[in-house]
Amino acid sequence: MPNDAADTLLTLLHERGEDAHAATLAALLDDYAALARAKDAAEAANEAKTRFLASVSHEIRSPLNAIYGYAQLLERGEGHNPVEAGKVIRRSAEHLSNLVEGLLDIAQVESGSLKLARNTIRFPAFLRQVVDMFAPQATMKGLSLTLDAPPSLPEFVRTDPKRLRQVLINLLSNAIKFTDHGTVALKVHYRNQLARFEVVDSGIGIPPDDMARILMPFERGGGASAERAGVGLGLAITQALVHIMGGELTVESTPDEGSRFIVRLMLSQPLTPPADLPEGETPHLYLGRERRLLLIDDDPAHREALRALLEARGFRVKSAASGEEGLAQAGDMQLDLVLLDVSMPGMSGWETAALLRQRHGQRLRIVMLSGEAQQSGPEENGAPVNDVFVTKPFDFAVLLDVISQQLGLEWPQPPTSAKDDAHAALPTLMVAEARPHLDEIARLVRIGHVRAIEAQIDAIAALGPQAAALAERMRVYLDAFDLKALAALARTENGT
Structure with missing residues (x-):
């Protein structure tokens, strides 16, 4: 029923004193409006998913093409470095796997069933691998693709490598897709265990009206960006993953000048390096008998x-x-x-x-x-x-x-240097501030109150950057549920 006719009918019912009928009609009109809104929303969702199905094949073909092309080069023996070709094939396969799994991630995020890992990665090497994956695409478009990371980045950090890689891949892929000339850069900053990733491009930018819409599943920006191929899942998944990882995603953009996507995440440093060695070194063999x-x-x-x-x-x-x-x-x-x-x-x-x-x-x-x-x-x-x-x-x-x-394997570890020991220990002046928390950790270990122990470790980390290394050591023991080692560390730092 048109709004004007509905309003006229309601007015007549009230004038005739038929308030009960007017209330019933008003309720029916509200239900009708709600159904109309739901119908519009469903139609919009179906249209978005139709666009998604039409474009997903293109997104899958890119990594498949890289795999197929390098495999043919290796098969024909045309002089390409097999090690480098193998790396490209592996990384493209990882990218394809992440793309396929992205189709399932939205459902997992919405249901709350997505779980995060907490592994140790080689931070600079990890960043370089992600950027190198997109070097051929940038070269084909004539773009300058750079990694801007200071030499002071920690060698190792703890995170979910699959999800962090997925976030960076989505952002870099978008930046290259929507940049026709100029530069794309991944800038990384790290201080006090807070990592900031900035993906900056000189592309077409994002209109203000599209800033919120581009973060919704199956949606893409309007105008010039609508003409670019895309699934419409990448940024929605990226935002969801960043939030689940406890971080923040912000966007700054100016149409026709470029965009800057900023991700802030807490990435702690591990107590000891992993068993895996840097590329090029002979792998470690585990200790003890042959398994x-x-x-x-x-x-x-x-x-x-x-x-x-x-x-x-x-x-x-x-x-x-x-x-x-x-x-x-x-x-x-x-x-x-x-x-x-x-x-x-x-x-x-x-x-x-x-x-x-x-x-x-x-x-x-x-x-x-x-x-x-x-x-x-x-x-x-x-x-x-x-x-x-x-x-x-x-x-x-x-x-x-x-x-x-x-x-239960043991792997040989490089000897810890005196410098590392000094970095891990609390400064003398900070021991007094940490002592109440250290005493409480020793007490909580005896009763096995894990959640309370974690809160005390967080309190130690909050004392300042110099206490962060000790807090991380304690978290390693707590993650492994090695409460005996945790209590011993607390006593050692407390001087007892």
Whole structure:
């Protein structure tokens, strides 16, 4: 009903004293308006998703093209550096994997089911790898792509590398897409464990009316930006990820001059460097006796690649192409751990794991490797048949960390320098300020009050930059639930 007619009818009902009928009509009109708004919103969402489906194929083709092109160069032996080609292929595959997973991330964010990891990464190398991934695209457009990072950046920081990479990839990809000439730069600042990432471009900019809309799922800016290919998920996912990681995303832009996307995140520094060594160095071998691993996977390329990586670390590795073959090999050798694919022809990974558990008991560690969403399988005597589930594709360093934890491996560490020790200890003048918190941590450790311990560690970190290293050491022990080591550290710093 037109608004004018509805208003006239309501007025007549009130004049005739039929207030009850007028109230009923008003309620019906409100319901009608709400339905109309819902219909408009649904139609807008459907249109946005239609645009999304039409453009997603283009976004997937870019990394696929890089993989396909470099693979042909290697196959033909046309003189391209195979190591560099391998790096481009791997990073493009990671980018493609992140793009595909981005289609699922929005649902996970909205449901609150997205979980973050807390791993140690080599910060400068990580940043360089992300920027290098986009070097060919920038070169093709004639753009200057730079990484502006001070030499004082810490070598290692702790974060979720997958999600941080996804944030930076989304921002750099957008900057290059919407810049036709000039520069794109990733600027990084780090102070007191606060990292600030700025992706700055000299592109077409963002109109003020589009500033809020571009951060919504399946939406893109209007005007010139609407003509550029894009899925319409990148910035929405980026904002959601930054918020989940406890950070902040802000945007500054001037039409026809460029944009600046700023991400602020807390990235703490680890107590000790990871077992993985810098590129170019010989990998460390774990300490102690040789560990025996069985890799069961029907994909021969996956088996050979993973076998080579593990043998370089000192593991003795056997492989099998099926569950039946794996069970036979497991009976012929004393195994420490099995890496087991889930989806295989014939006997599935879960069935294989159940039989391995029956025959070898809990002593044998079983790690499932799969790209399937289901991360739990059957149980044996009330307990899961596997110990850990690792989702494909995975970073080898992550898998190595899982294996180390499952087998309790020790890795040689470089000696700690006196400089590092001095940096980790509290200055004498600060001990008095920290003493109440250190005493309270020692008390809380005795009762196992983890959340309260974490609050006391945060209070120590708030004392100033000089206390940040001690707080990080304590968080490492707390994350590992090594309360004994945490209490000992508190006593040492307290001078007791």
